[in-house]
Amino acid sequence: MSDKVKLTSSHRVLIVALLAAGLACFLLVEPYINSIVMAFIISLLMFPIHEWIEKRMPKHANLASLLSCVVLTFIIVFPLLFVFAAIVQQGSTFSQNVYQWVTQGGIQTIFSHPWVVNGLSLINNYLPFDTISPQEIAQKVAQFATSFGSNLVGISAKILGDATSFLMDFFLMLFVLFFLLRDHDKLISAIRHILPLSRSQEDKLLDEVEQVAKSAVMGSFLTAIAQGFAGGIGMWLAGFPGLFWGTMMGFASFIPVVGTALIWIPAAIYLFLIGDTSWAIFLTVWSIVVVGSIDNLLRPLLMQGSAGMNTLMIFFSLLGGLQLFGLIGLIYGPIIFAVTMVLFNIYDEEFKEFLDRQNRS
Structure with missing residues (x-):
């Protein structure tokens, strides 16, 4: 605080011009900001591998970065292609089975169950709704099942479009990652030079961003993978397509509050209504004890120790990030928090004497 810079009018003009130019640059890259951020985060995760490759070819920085990107492609793209093909195959088989089940009277079997009959009777007698007829519901379900084939074409086209968009974003991310890995030291030096902070404060800020970025990826995405894997095993044992519904449970785990229950509760109800009571109980117990414990134990464990963030702050950073930015907000939220x-800690250090004097007054 002792070294003060006296701002002149030219300094102020320069700062305003720099802020305006920075805003213009941000607007230029805003459509690609998610790919850039993901490249930054993956560079942190990939850096130990890249460092190992770089040590074996110290005079070939471009080749080392290229090999690191190739390794990442093999780690991510090829397993995803295999999983995607299996999901499409299992999903197609499942949709055909559902169509046959509906057209062969399966929905009537459900509506003849005593619990369903009593439940509909209670709704029709005591709740202020129009009378709900099982025949009308069965007719609507049959119509949906009949049109599902044509709908599947539109769904497949959308999935293909999303996959194409994903590949474009992935290769853009690889392009950015190449330069981040190659020029890692230069970029860190430039950031340190620009930040108007002491070296210890810069270390604290950069280390915290790195730690939280890693923990956000580990905490959110590894938890989703673990829950999807465990949930897929439970669904497979209960007689459902394991890979397809395990993947759906993995995606559902990103939804706050509801999570994987969005998948396993309807599945357990279906098993109960068709008479597979033992499997319905098994799936319920498995999902609560095994799948639920992964979210309750693994996510907080992987995301603890970041800037003094407790479980409540982690929860709101994930919830707010998801609401504000979408899926990528699971990374943005914790980093912002x-x-x-860290900035509050720096503020506390810089103004410690003033704050202590205020407390004593």
Whole structure:
């Protein structure tokens, strides 16, 4: 605080011009910001592998970065292609089975169950709704099943479009990742030079961003993978396509509050209504004890220790990030919270004497 810079009018003009130019640059890259951020985060995760490759070819920085990107492609793309093909195959088989089940009277079997009959009777007698007829519901379900084939064409086209968009974003991310890995030291030096902070404060800020970025990926995506894997095993044992519904449970785990229950509760109800009571109980117990414990134990464990963030702050950073930015907000939210906490700590250090004097007054 002792080294003060006296701002002149030319300094102020320069700062305003720099802010305006920075905003213009941000607007230029905003459509690609998610790919850039993901490249930054993956570079942190990939850096140990890249460092190992770089040590074996110290005079070939471009080739080392290219090999690191190729390794990442093999780690991510090829397993995803295999899983995607299996999901499409299992999903297609499942949709055909559902169509046959509906057209062969399966829905009537459900509506003849005593619990369903009593439930509909209660709704029709006591709740202020129009009378709900099982025949009308069965007719609607049959119509949906009949049109599902044509709908599947549109769904497949959308999936293909999403896959194409994913590949474009992935290769853009690889392009950015190549330069981040190759010029890692230069970029860190440039950031340190620009930040108007002491070396210890810069270390604290950069280390925290790195730690939280890693923990956000580990905490959110590894938890989703673990829950999807465990949930897929439970669904497979209960007689459902394991890979397809395990993947659906993995995606559902990103939804706050509801999570994987969005998948396993309807599945357990279906098993109960068709008479597979033992499997319905098994799936319920498995999902609560095994799948639920993964979310309750693994996610907080992987995301603890970041800038003093407790479980409540982690929860709101994930919830708010998801609401504000979408799926990528599971990474943005914790990083924003962590940087804010670090800046508060720096503020506390810089103004410690003033704050102590205020407390004594």
